Amino acid sequence: MEHLLNAQVKQLQISGIRQFFNMVGDYEDVVSLTIGQPDFQTPERVKSAAITSIEENKTAYTMNAGIPELRQAIAEDVKKYGLHYDADSEIIVTVGASEAIDISLRTILSPGDEVLLPSPVYPGYEPLIKMAGASPVHVDIAPYDFVLTKDAIESHITDRTKAVIMPYPSNPTGVSPSFGQLEEIARFMQNKEMFVIADEIYSELVYKNPHTSLASFLGLKDKVVVINGVSKSFSMTGFRIGYVLAPDWMRQHMLKVHQYNVSCASSVSQHAALEALKNNQTEIERMRATYEKRRAFVLEKLKDIGLSFVEPDGAFYVFIQFPSAKSTFETAVGLVEKSGIALVPGSAFSEGGEGYMRLSYAYDLPTLEKGLERLRDYVEHHL
Template sequence: MEHLLNKEVKQLQISGIRQFFNMVRDYEDVVSLTIGQPDLFTPQPVKQAAIDSLNQNKTVYTPNAGLPELREAISKDVKKYGLSYDPESEIIVTVGASEAIDISLRTILEPGDEVLLPSPVYPGYEPLIRLAGGVPVHVDISTYNFVLTKEAISENVTSKTKAVIMPYPSNPTGVSPSEKQLSDIAEFLKEKEMFVLADEIYSELVYDGPHLSLASFAGMKDKVIVVNGVSKSFSMTGFRIGYVLAPAWMRQHLLKVHQYNVSCPSSTSQYAALEAISNNQSAIKNMRDTYNERRSFVLSKLEEIGLSYVMPTGAFYVFIHLPSEKSTFDTAVELVEQAGVALVPGSAFSEHGEDYMRLSYAYDMETLKKGLDRLKNYIDW
């Protein structure tokens, strides 16, 4: 009966990140610097808010778009990015940023529509594009210092291009476009009938200046769907709370897809997110400072080892240049087997990630030091 299943689903592969992470678990004494899972704990008041909501029997369906008070808190919070969204008509609380991306793509795409992906890129977008009937178009941004620029977009736009994905700060490189680059993109897209899906889940983890959203530029609100959430900023990955910001005319259609998909996110998680956003902003700074300290340590060790890398200005990843006669995947396996350290092969982020490895510094300093010492030993052999 398997032949009767949806062919697009059958052709999907498990994320290369997860494939490699799962493989590493079969080895003994391996320092894994693979997964972008914050090792810092969810703030205690946030956990208590979840517990309190349970004890107060707040366990019923919420409105499809999410708790009104949570949407109000989100609306106030995103003003720091220069964004203005009405909590009643322009915000939907979703089951993580992943669902926000899914409903956005399913709302805007029709069969054959092309979506530009700045590659190397997080592997979660392409399957959702394909499941929505779209065609992913990988744009090699390595020649643009790993940033999607106006030039990179214009060179790849066709009559079938429906959307561009702007995932910044980037996973896997940690980079973001400059204000000038965003301004150029906004100017270019103003007259184009194209959408932008701006995945800004790492917006709070920016180290060299404030995060800039493309949606804040003049004339872009009607074109940009902003995706964000609390997973990375408050170390709440398991709570699965994200949100989507969109103009009211679009949000009404996004809400239909969301409603028939999940009805609403977990009420318990929504109350936790409300506490996080409303009363725990200091936790963001503490986490950001911790990651920034780790970033400095990792970069200094890589320079000591003699390895080049893409300079990360956000998120918690470093994209390390590690060329070899072997494929990047085989080199990553060799690192595990010979050096006892695991990094994600760049090929997990498309063919444009070959000769690179992604290191996650969402690990404690002791683990990072141990892993980098092993990487140094491998390079010195």
């Protein structure tokens, strides 16, 4: 009976990140620096808000778009990025940023459309594009210092291009476009009949320049869909609360897709997210300061080991170049087997990641130090 299943779904593969993470679990005494999972506990007041919502029986369906108080808190929060969205008509609370991306793509795309993706890129976008009947077009951004620039976009546009996905700070590189580069993209997009999906889930985790949302540029609000959420910034990955910001005329169609997909996000998680956004901004600062220290530690160690890398200015990843005659996946397996250190092979992030490894520094300093010493051992004795 399997031959009767959806051909697009059958062709999909489990994320290379998860494939490798699961494989590593079969080995003993391995330091894994693979997963982008914050190692902080969810703030106590946020957990208490979730518990209180259960005790107060706030466990029924909510409005499809999310509870009004949370949408208002989101509208207030994003003003720090120069964004102005109406809580009633331009915001949808979703089941994580993943669902926000899904409903955005399913609303925008038709069969035969093309979507431009930076390469290397987080592997979660391509399957959603394909399931919407469209085609992903990978744009090699290595020649542009791993930034999806105006020139990189322009050189890949065809008459079938419907949208561009811009995730920044990037997973896997941690790199963001500069203000000037975003300004160039904004000017270029003014006269284009295409959309940009700006996945800004790591917007709170920036270490050099303040985050700038592409939607904040004049005249772009009708062309940019903003994706964000509380997973990374408040260490709430399991609560599954994201959100999408879009103009009213687009949002009303997205809401239909969202409604038939999930009805609404978890009521309990919504109340927890409300508490996070209203009363826990200092927790973001504490976590960000810790990540910044870890970042400095990791970069210094990598320089000392003699490895080149793409210098990150956000998120909690470093993309490390591995000069080897072997494939990146084979090298990653060698790291585990010979030195007991697990990094994600760059090929998990499309062909543009070949020759690189992603290291996550969402781990405490002792774990990072132990892992980097094992990485040194591999470089000195096996590379």
